[in-house]
Amino acid sequence: MSQYFDNQAKLQVLEADGIRIVFGERQVLGNIYLRVQTGQIVGLLGRNGSGKSVLLQTIFGARAVADASVRVDGRRVVPAFREPGLMNYLPQEPLLPPSLSLARSARMLGVDLEKATARFPELRSQFGLRIGELSGGSARLVQALLLLHQPTAFSLFDEPFSGVMPVHVETLAEEMQRLKSRKGLLITDHRYAEVLPICDVVYLLHQGRLLRLDGDVREQLRDYGYLAN
Amino acid sequence: MTILATQLRAVGLFYRSVAPFMLGVSALILLAVLLPAIQEGWSGGMLPALVLTKLTTAPVVWYLSEQLRPGQYWFYFNLNVSRRRLWAGVVALDALLFLGGALLMRALLS
Numbered sequence: 001m002s003q004y005f006d007n008q009a010k011l012q013v014l015e016a017d018g019i020r021i022v023f024g025e026r027q028v029l030g031n032i033y034l035r036v037q038t039g040q041i042v043g044l045l046g047r048n049g050s051g052k053s054v055l056l057q058t059i060f061g062a063r064a065v066a067d068a069s070v071r072v073d074g075r076r077v078v079p080a081f082r083e084p085g086l087m088n089y090l091p092q093e094p095l096l097p098p099s100l101s102l103a104r105s106a107r108m109l110g111v112d113l114e115k116a117t118a119r120f121p122e123l124r125s126q127f128g129l130r131i132g133e134l135s136g137g138s139a140r141l142v143q144a145l146l147l148l149h150q151p152t153a154f155s156l157f158d159e160p161f162s163g164v165m166p167v168h169v170e171t172l173a174e175e176m177q178r179l180k181s182r183k184g185l186l187i188t189d190h191r192y193a194e195v196l197p198i199c200d201v202v203y204l205l206h207q208g209r210l211l212r213l214d215g216d217v218r219e220q221l222r223d224y225g226y227l228a229n
Numbered sequence: 230m231t232i233l234a235t236q237l238r239a240v241g242l243f244y245r246s247v248a249p250f251m252l253g254v255s256a257l258i259l260l261a262v263l264l265p266a267i268q269e270g271w272s273g274g275m276l277p278a279l280v281l282t283k284l285t286t287a288p289v290v291w292y293l294s295e296q297l298r299p300g301q302y303w304f305y306f307n308l309n310v311s312r313r314r315l316w317a318g319v320v321a322l323d324a325l326l327f328l329g330g331a332l333l334m335r336a337l338l339s
Contacts, residue, residue: 084232089306108238
């Protein structure tokens, strides 16, 4: 399948640094160092416009940034998305072509749809539907599940819980916890109440810098103005 | 092999999304240029020029596609296919279809 996903037994480390992004006069990202390892869920929080999506897209390789260094076990992988089995990325916008059926999308991504949706039996009746025929929340849930179950060493999720109903959010979070034994997850989502309990490591993007939060994370989030006092 | 097959399927799927533009341009060239040339009997030797003309329209389709659907690539990136590879595949496939259509038209109408 791939050197990365076949290597599940071995700890793999994804590191990104040297990422500096400027929009006009404003430096969005600078002095970034981020580390994710397989078996971990890493949370990336930050206010709107702080550069979370840009950072994920840069790591994924969809956004070319001069001097950006993305490495897996010390080996440079730029653009990372070109390496089979290395990582996938769930963008904020719709991922799957609306004309594609759920079953065919799963086949192309190399995912067993039955297994991926085993904890969401209500999705079974929708396997034959096109993505464009699903409700917004179901489409979002399905996309997150497909990428979660896709055989990659790392998954980068940009707001996976957005639009998903609460009962499914809880199950999806449990599914992430279960599957982290197979891969490393980097998640950004404003639903911090759901994100924080499942994270092993939490980073905060604040004024262009990436801060690793240790200790009382909520208190620090309040100190940096991400949460209200 | 599986990766290659998936990537070929990805190019086919992507082609479907731009086919209305691509095939529309092909039909326009074939009907407006090749058909009159065949009817008037001077179509011999013009195929390379027509294919070249067809190829020069690809950047226009690419530009429109980028402007109208900037988020269309995420699925393909998750299949390890880059923009460049997608468009190279699409242009090659489209040129083959165009050439096939032109040859068929000439064979039937000459």
